[in-house]
Amino acid sequence: MSQLNQRLVAAAVALLALSVFSYWNSVSRAERFESGQKFLPNLNPDEIAAVEILQGDEQVTLSRQGDVYVVEEVHDYRARNEGVNRLVRNLLDIELAKEIGSGDGLAAELGIEPPGEDTVEVALRNAAGSDMVRLRVGNRFEGGSGNYVRRLDGEENPIFLTEATVLIDSTADQFLQKEIVDVAGSDVARIDGPDFTFTKDGEDGAELALERVPSGRREKTSEVGRVKNFLSRLRFSEVHLADAEEVADLSFDSEFRYELEDGSGYVVSVAAREDDRYIRISGYHTVQQVEIERDTPDEELQEKADILNRAEEMRDFNDYQGSWVYKLDSFTGEKLDLRRTDLIEDEDDEDT
DSSP, rough: OOOHHHHHHHHHHHHHHHHHHHHHHHHHHHSSSOOBBSSTTTTTGGOOOOEEEEEEEEEEEEEEEETEEEEEGGGTTEBBHHHHHHHHHHHHTTTTEEEEEOHHHHHTTTTTTTTTTTOOOOOOEOSSSOOOEEEEEEEEOOOOOOOOEEEESSSOOOOOESSSSOOOOSSHHHHHBBBOOOOOGGGGEEEEEESSSEESSSSSSEEEEEESOTTTTEEEEEEHHHHTTTTEEOSSSSSEEEEEEEGGTTOOOEEEEEETTTEEEEEEEEEEEEEEEEOOOOOOOOOOOOOOTTOOOOOHHHHHHHHHHHHHHHHHHHHHTEEEEEOHHHHHHHHHHHHHHHEEEEESSOOO
């Protein structure tokens, strides 16, 4: 073999050895624990199709339907996307302080296996229903922040201590999208209650005012404000299917109608059961159709497009809301008990 060939062979052997060493070193480094490393470094949130959370006797199952998640335990009612996003983000953000070890005795002591009272188990599943990740968050570290965590999927995994406390919501109530509508009082153009009506008065029509206030009397500011702003961040405390046995005996015998400046509006039907108030809600639009000519100005075209979009929103709203009856908290429910006599007072009275 020539001297040149010998040098080429030696160089090839050296490169092969270096390649093997580099691969072994990278594998070794990947398997070796490093403080601050992520607990779930390879999790792809876009592949998550369902989330199951268990703590004690509580179970929450969040399933993705299109662009939203629903809470299976509450008749597939919508979940707050921001709540689901926060859960996934909190899992992705978990950093590890140190590796603790393994073994049945240690797992039991740290609330991993069997699960303790405060242990939270989370499973993330893909569209095929298979676990992408299954983990448990055990006891908190008594000497400071952090929790003991362990993955349950795949091969036997060690227990780690996290850098910071791991916060995971674990009840269905925490994930429900409880806000039904959010309409500012300034966007309301007319209110028709059980025995009263508010309309815009004055030359500029800027303020809602109670109709037919007798001479010597005036609106009672505090109570009127409660009526005007009823749809502002309207939330429920409980939700039931409209045909559920729990609400079958309800009589929705009073109604509040809110018409908005854009021509849309909401009808709130109210039922009472002792001190509790339940509602059904539907939407409408006063404009049923629009006409567009070939020479319609761009600004007018945009206005008509907004009307059509809002009408479509109302149809979608009704398609969903027709399935539900809501129970309100006592503070919100009391607003629906207000009548005309509650909304006016003598002019020399002080608001209470």
